[in-house]
Amino acid sequence: MNVAIEKVVDSMGNEIVSLLQKMIQIPSENPPGNYEEICNFLEKELLSLGFEVKVVNVPEEETRKLNLPTPRKNVIAVMKGNGGGKNLIFNSHIDTVPAGDLEQWTYPPFSGAIANGKVYGRGATDSKGRLTAYIMAAVALKKSGIPFYGDIVITATCDEETGGVLGAGYVTGQGLVTGDMVVVEGYSNHIVRAMAGVLQLRIKSTGRPAHAAFKWKGINAVEKMAKVILELTNLQEQLKNEPSEVEGMSYTTVNVGVINGGTKVNVVPGTCEIEVDFRVIPEQTLDDIYNRVSTMIERLQMEDPEMNIQVERVPDFQTNPTVTEANSPLIEELQSAIQEVSRTTLPVVGMLGQSDTRWFIQNGIPGINYGPGTNNNNLHGYDEFMEIEDLIQTTKILTVLAKNFCGTKEFVTE
Structure with a gap:
């Protein structure tokens, strides 16, 4: 020196x-x-x-x-x-x-x-x-x-x-x-x-509120969102099998960080919203991950016609x-x-x-x-x-x- x-x-x-x-x-x-x-x-x-x-x-x-x-x-x-x-x-x-x-x-x-x-x-x-x-x-x-x-x-x-x-x-x-x-x-x-790149999504489930005693008259937005969260968990397991070649980066992560839904315990919730953070490895793009989520939600809605899900990209901290x-x-x-x-x-x-x-x-x-x-x-x-x-x-x-x-x-x- x-x-x-x-x-x-x-x-x-x-x-x-x-x-x-x-x-x-x-x-x-x-x-x-x-x-x-x-x-x-x-x-x-x-x-x-x-x-x-x-x-x-x-x-x-x-x-x-x-x-x-x-x-x-x-x-x-x-x-x-x-x-x-x-x-x-x-x-x-x-x-x-x-x-x-x-x-x-x-x-x-x-x-x-x-x-x-x-x-x-x-x-x-x-x-x-x-x-x-x-x-x-x-x-x-x-x-x-x-x-x-x-x-x-x-x-x-x-x-x-x-x-x-x-x-x-x-x-x-x-x-x-x-x-x-x-x-x-x-x-x-x-x-x-x-x-890593950062992709953040806001996902909203819209149902129909009703009295809990007459649940069949409503559509439970929280329960519909539960299906989405389960599929996001499955997506994370898939991404674990697609590791980065860059030492220390592991794989793209999926984190459901925020959830809000319902107004009262005896009311069928009419809305539920989650915010999801993805840390995206260099081998993948933000659009790759967004499209996988969109395809997954389209499939869920075809399987369950009562599901009404909207996906929004949050631009504030989005980066490649x-x-x-x-x-x-x-x-x-x-x-x-x-x-x-x-x-x-x-x-x-x-x-x-x-x-x-x-x-x-x-x-x-x-x-x-x-x-x-x-x-x-x-x-x-x-x-x-x-x-x-x-x-x-x-x-x-x-x-x-x-x-x-x-x-x-x-x-x-x-």
Whole structure:
């Protein structure tokens, strides 16, 4: 490992931990999505660290379209290289899920408390810990004195926890950020190269209400929906036999997550509605799964003429699977940096979750997921934490990645 980088990052240890603590101490729960304070802090902090900084205010008409109660903001910061090299983007989100019941936390969720070699608080890993490592990797490379030619771009974006439409989706779609590679929030124990597509369906069963004492006069919408749920269970069993070839992705999952029906126990229910979430592997498409569900429901209605079922696609979080090839130069670059720092390499996997990587890929910027922390860090749960040793080690790896990726002069600038 480059001695200068190791010394610089080690010397920055307290500064790295302090930055994470300060961000944890600024609540940015989503919903509702309060970004004013965290964006003001980042603007001032990043300017002091040597970045060129721009706060992107999403137009009010865009927030109104999505019925959002508060303004949406994103921060784009650039550590300028000498010119003529490849540009590297680090992306992490500034929103967190709500803290929940404060009494369930050992340490207050917005304290940034340190105990047992860990920093505790909401966002400690997801994703203010990742953002800390990304920022400090750029700072460390600059402090090391090692020349680099491409720019290192930090995109701190809003709303990832609710889909990212006005966060990474907005800054990429508007062409506000460009680069040759993006590293998006991820884990330090593997590299993620593929993420599942998301299809969500709202399925409604319409019956005919009647008094329970005269059930035969009605059509029970809940009982009709029970047939649909049973068939969705059967579909899940079929999909288990159609596994992905991408390590870690298993198979397309079917989850009936919400059910509502009926008005009173002594009334034959006239309506029943379910919401179903599908995590779709790269070998299948959203249309494939939708068509299988539609065909299944058509068959049920032919078998039972009293069934009246409508299927609606929910567009809010619908996205196609995203894949970076296993032999991608992006993965080779990151593995090389990991090898240089830790003398090992990491598994390359896929996940059934989703992240903001998809927004960059859709706009022509190839990406992978990697960052400090693991899925054992109580993400979205009580006592979320970041191990300080992991945070420092991953910052070293990211600094080496930036050195290698941005350190080669690709062309001569005028």
